[in-house]
Amino acid sequence: MLVILNSKATKQDIKKASEDYESFIKITVDIVKEIVIIGGEYHYDAEQELLRMGSKQEDILGGGINLGTKVFATNALINMRPRFNQSAEILNEKKRLIFLKIAKKYLDVLFK
Numbered sequence: 001m002l003v004i005l006n007s008k009a010t011k012q013d014i015k016k017a018s019e020d021y022e023s024f025i026k027i028t029v030d031i032v033k034e035i036v037i038i039g040g041e042y043h044y045d046a047e048q049e050l051l052r053m054g055s056k057q058e059d060i061l062g063g064g065i066n067l068g069t070k071v072f073a074t075n076a077l078i079n080m081r082p083r084f085n086q087s088a089e090i091l092n093e094k095k096r097l098i099f100l101k102i103a104k105k106y107l108d109v110l111f112k
Contacts, residue, residue, distance in 0.1 A: 002046055005036040005106050013038065014109065018067060026064045027107070028078070030055040031098045036106045043076040058084050061099045070110060072100055 003009070003017045017025045017039030028037045028046035033055060037046035043062035050060050062076025074090045090096040104111075 002040045002049060003038050004049070005038060008105070009038065009107050009109050011109060014067075014107075023067045024064055025067060025107075026062065026076070027072075027103050028060060028062045028076075029099055029102050030059050031061055031095060031102060032056070032059040034102050036102060038107070043078045047078050057081070061090055061095060063090070063099060063103065065103070065107060065110065067110070072103060074099060 001016045001019045003013045005013065020039060020041045025038050026040055026043055028043050028050065030050050035050060035053065035055065037049060040046050047060050051057065058081065060078065062078045063072060063074040065072050074096050075088045077088055079085050079088050079090055085091050090099055
């Protein structure tokens with residue numbers, strides 16, 4: 001299930017977002033508008049929702065968090081864009097750090 005976050009995630013948001021994968025939550029972020037969508041089976045679904053909301057494709061990055069270890073991942077197939085990023089991993093350090101900063105801010109409930 002996709003959960004659009006307009007503010008920090010609640011425990012209920014995390015529960016809904018983890019319906020697709022028990023121990024991993026996909027995270028899709030518009031790093032300019034700071035809109036976060038968690039959950040879903042594919043990052044593509046969240047990317048499409050962000051595009052409908054007016055995001056630019058080059059501003060959307062994907063990753064996730066392992067719920068057991070609380071370790072963030074910064075790789076997703078939607079990150080592969082020939083003009084901007086040659087890998088599923090977020091290669092641009094500045095963009096990767098922005099993605100992680102936003103993800104951590106919205107998902108801080110996992111660290112309490």
